[in-house]
């Protein structure tokens with residue numbers, strides 16, 4: 167559904183998107199993640215035909231977004247970060263206007279507007295002026311606008327940004343519902359949201375793709391490379407160098423607890439679980455060991471690790 171090949175965007179001297187390639191298959195729900203300024207909006211604006219690339223290409227449903235822009239854009243429902251709405255229009259009037267701009271006939275527009283009003287839960291506000299709507303309802307109108315021409319692909323740029331927790335939950339439920347019969351690319355900062363909705367994530371940082379996989383695989387990799395915490399009753403000057411020298415261990419930090427107990431955290435390489443080695447070392451040295459566990463990784467850990475600046 168989306169095929170991005172060596173796409174780049176330069177703003178003056180700054181390379182905001184650097185030679186990225188990825189694809190999204192029909193029916194996938196892909197979370198597009200990255201810290202502020204990573205290049206998400208720039209990429210999305212290129213994919214939706216609003217911004218010309220400095221290099222590379224992108225196809226939507228096999229149509230080149232730059233050379234076959236009209237065909238490609240017909241298939242995209244785009245909800246930008248700050249949904250531009252006409253405040254002095256009423257909801258239904260605005261959606262009808264948008265449907266006509268998008269080329270729907272009068273009768274198709276009427277039918278589709280009624281459908282998206284129902285899908286997006288806008289029945290109660292369809293006659294209201296847009297300027298009187300809450301942010302949550304404005305987002306729904308933005309989603310209805312993105313859907314009105316019946317696109318196969320939805321591209322949503324931070325759709326829950328600025329909403330309160332209840333509104334976030336409502337929009338998330340709506341997106342989950344829409345995901346049943348659309349391909350979705352969703353950019354967000356809310357990682358729990360991605361874990362709940364997406365079947366794959368793409369992490370971008372400084373204009374480059376750092377990872378593209380299912381949340382489960384990314385978390386599993388992170389778990390393998392994970393953190394192990396242990397509590398040993400021995401001075402840190404003795405235990406820390408020993409723990410730091412264990413195979414695969416990259417870093418150890420220790421903090422003193424009561425009665426000469428010491429809590430140490432070990433970060434290790436991918437594929438290694440140091441728990442057994444720690445237990446053996448403690449036993450060999452006669453160090454009392456009262457706690458030993460592996461930290462369960464989350465998508466947030468993956469995100470922080472992938473986008474860490476060090």
Ligand SMILES: Nc1ncnc2c1ncn2[C@@H]1O[C@H](COP(=O)(O)OP(=O)(O)OP(=O)(O)O)[C@@H](O)[C@H]1O
Nearest residue numbers: 177178180182200201202203204205206207208209
């Ligand atoms: N119109 C522009 N002119 C110059 N630089 C820009 C422009 N738009 C974005 N940038 C820069 O390009 C980089 C990528 O920005 P972009 O908005 O794509 O990031 P983002 O991942 O969407 O960030 P955020 O999560 O904050 O929205 C940033 O360093 C930003 O300052």
